Amino acid sequence: MPAFKNLLEKSYKELKSPRSLTAASLLVAIYAISYYPAVGRFMIIPGFIEIRFGFIVLAVAGALFGPFMAMVVAFLGDITGVLLFSGASFFWGFTINWMVLAFVFGLCFYKEKITLPRIVCAMLFNTCAISSLLTPLMLQMISGRPFQEWFFLRLPLNAIMLPVNIVLLYLALRTVCSVYDRVLASHR
Numbered sequence: 001m002p003a004f005k006n007l008l009e010k011s012y013k014e015l016k017s018p019r020s021l022t023a024a025s026l027l028v029a030i031y032a033i034s035y036y037p038a039v040g041r042f043m044i045i046p047g048f049i050e051i052r053f054g055f056i057v058l059a060v061a062g063a064l065f066g067p068f069m070a071m072v073v074a075f076l077g078d079i080t081g082v083l084l085f086s087g088a089s090f091f092w093g094f095t096i097n098w099m100v101l102a103f104v105f106g107l108c109f110y111k112e113k114i115t116l117p118r119i120v121c122a123m124l125f126n127t128c129a130i131s132s133l134l135t136p137l138m139l140q141m142i143s144g145r146p147f148q149e150w151f152f153l154r155l156p157l158n159a160i161m162l163p164v165n166i167v168l169l170y171l172a173l174r175t176v177c178s179v180y181d182r183v184l185a186s187h188r
Helices: 002-014 018-033 054-086 092-109 116-143 147-186
Strands: 041-045 049-052
Touching: 002 054, 018 054, 049 147, 054 092, 054 147, 092 116, 116 147
Parallel strands: none
Antiparallel strands: 041 049
16 A cells, blocks of 8 residues: 555656646647547548547556646646537546546556556556446436447447557557656756
């Protein structure tokens, strides 16, 4: 338990660091831009399977700055992205989903070596808890259609996208964290 408390304390201190705030503001902007359809998603089967890149930004925020700053990035980036680029109505439930995911990414990756097992665990949480349970619940709130309908409709999509998202996250996170570490080392 002391290690967990220590991790949260270090993450909280990132909220007060000018360097962290500056980098996080760039991540907020990148995350918001990911809502622009031509930038933030790649259609495989239009209307059914698409690769979205926003979750990678949240994972980077979690890895670099911990769970608290990652939640701030998710909150500000989601609201900004929806209002500026998506053309859809804002719904607070999806913001909560993204904040929970960002917090989990921070717990999994902050001050830790980026490994495939860590990424698999984080993406399994995302697929099982967020994409398969919370998102259908939020869609039920918006549409009035039953939870079970949304759950079973999204199940094949989640199963298909899990390995794709694991590979994308592994490649992106390893690369970004490596570059960030080298930049920090050169400025010390």
